[in-house]
Amino acid sequence: MSRDILVLDHLCKSFGPVEVTRDVNLVIREGERHALIGPNGAGKSTLFHLISGNYKPTSGSIRLDGDEIGGLDPARVNRRGLARSFQITNIFSGLSVAENLRLAVMRRYGLQFNFWRRVTHLRRVNAEVDDLLQKIRLTAKARSIAGDLPYSDQRSLEIGMTLASDPKVILLDEPMAGMSHEETEYTTDLIRDITAGRTLMIVEHDMDVIFTLADRITVLVYGEIIATGTPQQIRESARVKEAYLGEEAG
Missing domain, CATH: 3.40.50.300 (P-loop containing nucleotide triphosphate hydrolases)
Structure with a gap:
């Protein structure tokens, strides 16, 4: 139970x-x-x-x-x-889909203010981003600018950012x-x-x-x-x- x-x-x-x-x-x-x-x-x-x-x-x-x-x-x-999405889409519209997710994952590990390690070296973070992209069905749009996505994809991205905190x-x-x-x-x-x-x-x-x-x-x-x-x-x-x-x- x-x-x-x-x-x-x-x-x-x-x-x-x-x-x-x-x-x-x-x-x-x-x-x-x-x-x-x-x-x-x-x-x-x-x-x-x-x-x-x-x-x-x-x-x-x-x-x-x-x-x-x-x-x-x-x-x-x-x-x-506990993670929440809002009625109004809350994404970084000028960043790519993958960058939005990467920031969300880095926040969970306390790495959002770490300026001394290159993002490409954060293998665990990047692996989680790839997994989230697959879950929200946006792998093909990983490099697309978030603000250019159709509205439903923007909502999917926001849900992915919500999931990023596990x-x-x-x-x-x-x-x-x-x-x-x-x-x-x-x-x-x-x-x-x-x-x-x-x-x-x-x-x-x-x-x-x-x-x-x-x-x-x-x-x-x-x-x-x-x-x-x-x-x-x-x-x-x-x-x-x-x-x-x-x-x-x-």
């Missing part, structure tokens, strides 16, 4: 008098793909910001593999084993945003491949993606969890249909 890798315990976040996240209790199991869904303004992005260290909780606990990470800054959260938990924030149907299908398949055996938490508005990709789904409405379960359980939940999914649940 898989262990609990990410645990949110009575997690709350307020901005002044406005309570955005209300007493959230959630357990993510090691190796599962867990989707977070809800209407606009439900608090999904706030929850991701709390987990990844961009916001500090007002109260409650966030534990990653048994260690408290609530209130740590994003860099320290990343070093503990995280215990991956957070993907709306990875399909702005994609065509064909790009969405391709990226869904890519995410399924590269997260095999890893723990994934994903926010996504495309319900077709969610119901085909996720092992379990949590529904957030007005900052509160109203349901957590398998895709089938969420489809059949009358409360979820009333609060959010509507006809999309059919």
Whole structure:
């Protein structure tokens, strides 16, 4: 039986008098793909910001593999084993695909400020870059300038940079945003491949993606969890249909 890798315990976040996240209790199991869904303004992005260290909780606990990470800054959260991609593509557009990945891998080894060793001598780093290129299906575009890539390839690159830290938990924030149907299908398949055996938490508005990709789904409405379960359980939940999914649940 898989262990609990990410645990949110009575997690709350307020901005002044406005309570955005209300007493959230959630357990993510090691190796599962867990989707977070809800209407606009439900608090999904706030929850991701709390987990990844961009916001500090007002109260409650966030534990990653048994260690408290609530209130740590994003860099320290990343070093503990959690990596996140954002809604807006976050790559170095003037560098090549391989250079983007190389910087991400070097950061994990603390080599990003090492000016005395030639990059070509960093055999372990280069080997990992080659492996990442293969995983994200961009080997043929390794020397291409990242900013010139099609949008779906840029998102693939960002996912590769997220993987470069070898995280215990991956957070993907709306990875399909702005994609065509064909790009969405391709990226869904890519995410399924590269997260095999890893723990994934994903926010996504495309319900077709969610119901085909996720092992379990949590529904957030007005900052509160109203349901957590398998895709089938969420489809059949009358409360979820009333609060959010509507006809999309059919």
